[in-house]
Amino acid sequence: MSGNIPGGRIEAALQLSGGAQNRAVLESWQRCEQRFGLAHDTLRRPEVISESQTRQLRDRNGRLYHHAHDLVRTLYRKIDASGYAVFLTDNSGVILDSVAAHSLLPSFRTNGLLPGAVWSEEREGTNGIGTCIVEGRPITIHKDEHFLAQHSVLTCTAAPVFDPDGKVCSVLDVSAVREDIKRPDCLRVRGMVADYADALERILFFDERAGDVIVHLHPDARHVGSTRDAMISIAPDGTISGATSTARRILAACDNSADIADMFEMDVDNLIAKLASPDGQGPSATPLNIAGGGVLFGSVTIPQRMRRRYVGRSTPVARKAPSLPARRTTDIPDKDAALRRIFEIGTRLHARDINVLMSGETGSGKEYLARHIHDATLGKSKAFVAINCAALPEGLIENELFGHAGGAFTGAARDGFGGRIREANGGTLFLDEIGDMPLAAQGRLLRVLESRTVEPLGSTKSVPVDFRLICASNVDLNAAVAEGKFREDLLYRIKGARLAVPPLRERSDLADLIGRLLAALSDDYVACSDDVLALLTAHRWPGNVRELINVLQYAAVFAEDGVIEPNHLPDDFDVTQDTAPPSPGQTIARAEADALRQVLDDQQWHISNTAKALGIGRNTLYRRMARLGINRR
């Protein structure tokens, strides 16, 4: 069998990329060779099921296909780079939906990327979709990492979507057929695909478990009720009916039994009653002691018809609740002057109920700031409801925001749903990516802001609401108004003050931020070497703090003695080059880079020898390489 693979190909896979990615590719190649009997140089036509079979498969995955429709298109727009396409598959890797530029369709089709195509590992060898299904985590398969040589033009980044039972029910994949794609491009895309897969999982979870009680948990009180919390659904008979993948991760990290009744030493009914607020709704976080030590914070969403069972009832608990009220934060820990100023202005305005509109690149910390502004003005005990308008499909956003009356439409919960705006009553509503809100929802939101009442879908009764508003956008809303995509009257209403959050590359406190993030990521002390700090400082960070967290998370795993060195950084990590036309300074830098590369070549990229040849120290050499965007070979 090993004769199918040119000598040493599997061993070569070990060299392709470091760490977990390396293992995944290697194991996948072994499966391809040993289990599926594939050969590296096999040439095969794509297996594509018929159009009617594809339609049937879409019907069978109706909820998934429906909820993913807008999400797939928003993700495509967000990637905002040419040559990429977005694909949605079922749980066996059959493509159900796709979005790509018209001009690129023929090249994707030629490479087998079209609706109905089967991208299981068994069929196509190591590939983004199939290997993601096996691994159950986000993955990039870059060019030569594909087992079949015929796929080595592809770069595929895929993330799994889990159903409430914890099984992979779908894959979101972003692929490109482009020679010039490099690993750094994949890191940004991977963060986005994983976020969208997560959003899809949450939407499906809410939809499939609409009749159940939903318990929200997070180790940090500020994240309870946000898109980052863990959700567990509890059926009317008191049994656990589902959990999101975040919930599985958090529970497994806290307690191996992964049973919330054992974990909190109280039965499920008592747990729900303890978390229920007087109106049975609301995301305010209650501390819960974990049996083996530690605390999680929780809140609960109870369907209308089950409220009487829990709300207002005394809550006998097996263990005394910890006296751990959430810490009231009145400041941010960040040292960057521009960020601090935004926080201070935002806090003053929010305290006076003046709407705040933040702009800033993706991952730069708009939601982070909004939450801190809320904490500093209204306090953590008040609701902070964050909604990402881009992650909600058009058909669902109005329901999510404004709620609906019982029986308002087919599939509506019998007792209705209050909507997230009402959950924000007395607190803050944070609308992220408001530029992606559909026009119909914009009209309704405007009416809510003007009348301070909400009218749920299918109801004629208005409910008074009192909340403060922070919005964020990473598109130019003036341009969106000009293009007719955003209502001008709404823009005037939400932009009481505009605050521009600086991108990470412009911040002055990177080293301090890295220290804080590392302390939060790992129980053990982990720090970056000077070389790594120099590399991180030179990076452009298109994904901003979110990307930095991903990089540190990865590197911290491999920093065995507590110091992150350059070889611990993900292979995808690269000091990206500026794409703007070169300035005179850049032309000089390019000449300097060429000269340095020449010396490195002469010294076979031996760092110490190169440093010696140049008469400088190793650290200075690393910093110079980082500044000039030169990576180690």
Ligand SMILES: Nc1ncnc2c1ncn2[C@@H]1O[C@H](COP(=O)(O)OP(=O)(O)OP(=O)(O)O)[C@@H](O)[C@H]1O
């Ligand atoms: N100053 C900071 N300190 C610590 N963590 C931060 C900071 N800024 C952002 N983060 C973290 O980085 C991640 C991305 O931040 P956040 O969601 O606030 O960005 P965003 O600008 O709202 O992104 P998007 O526009 O994509 O929604 C989050 O995990 C957040 O907690």
